Amino acid sequence: MKIPVGNDTVATVTALAPMPRNTEDDVIYRLTINLSISRDDATELFKELKNFLALAADSPKVLLIPAPLIDEAWHTFILFTRMYQAYCQEQFGRFIHHRPATEHEMLHGSKGELADAIAVTKRMMEKRFGTLSDYWTYPAEASWSSDPSSGDPD
Numbered sequence: 297m298k299i300p301v302g303n304d305t306v307a308t309v310t311a312l313a314p315m316p317r318n319t320e321d322d323v324i325y326r327l328t329i330n331l332s333i334s335r336d337d338a339t340e341l342f343k344e345l346k347n348f349l350a351l352a353a354d355s356p357k358v359l360l361i362p363a364p365l366i367d368e369a370w371h372t373f374i375l376f377t378r379m380y381q382a383y384c385q386e387q388f389g390r391f392i393h394h395r396p397a398t399e400h401e402m403l404h405g406s407k408g409e410l411a412d413a414i415a416v417t418k419r420m421m422e423k424r425f426g427t428l429s430d431y432w433t434y435p436a437e438a439s440w441s442s443d444p445s446s447g448d449p450d
Contacts, residue, residue: 353388
């Protein structure tokens, strides 16, 4: 196909074959590579992510914080943009955005607020899906900032 470019230049464009649709297996495989985990572990991790996304979809006004490995799985899933978008639309009727902490939250947020959000997330996950897997482990001293002077004054 020839298309005009500018006033008098013509470019020839070759139509590309459509890309094959990604599958969950592609995400699971990528998790095995990125996190150096077994396929069984990656499958379980991906299941935990889908549970978290369901909770997030049903709780849009609640600050939910996925555990670090769940968050890494989310990042991996998002890289498969069309599949992620289709999954969200099919499962939840809308796109579930990933909102990382802002610079202000990281520098000025309190350790208490973060701990509260983590506790709420874990309680809500456990209530909805039962006993949490080991993937729901957070760092022992989670904080928004690496500055020990930030956070709650007491």
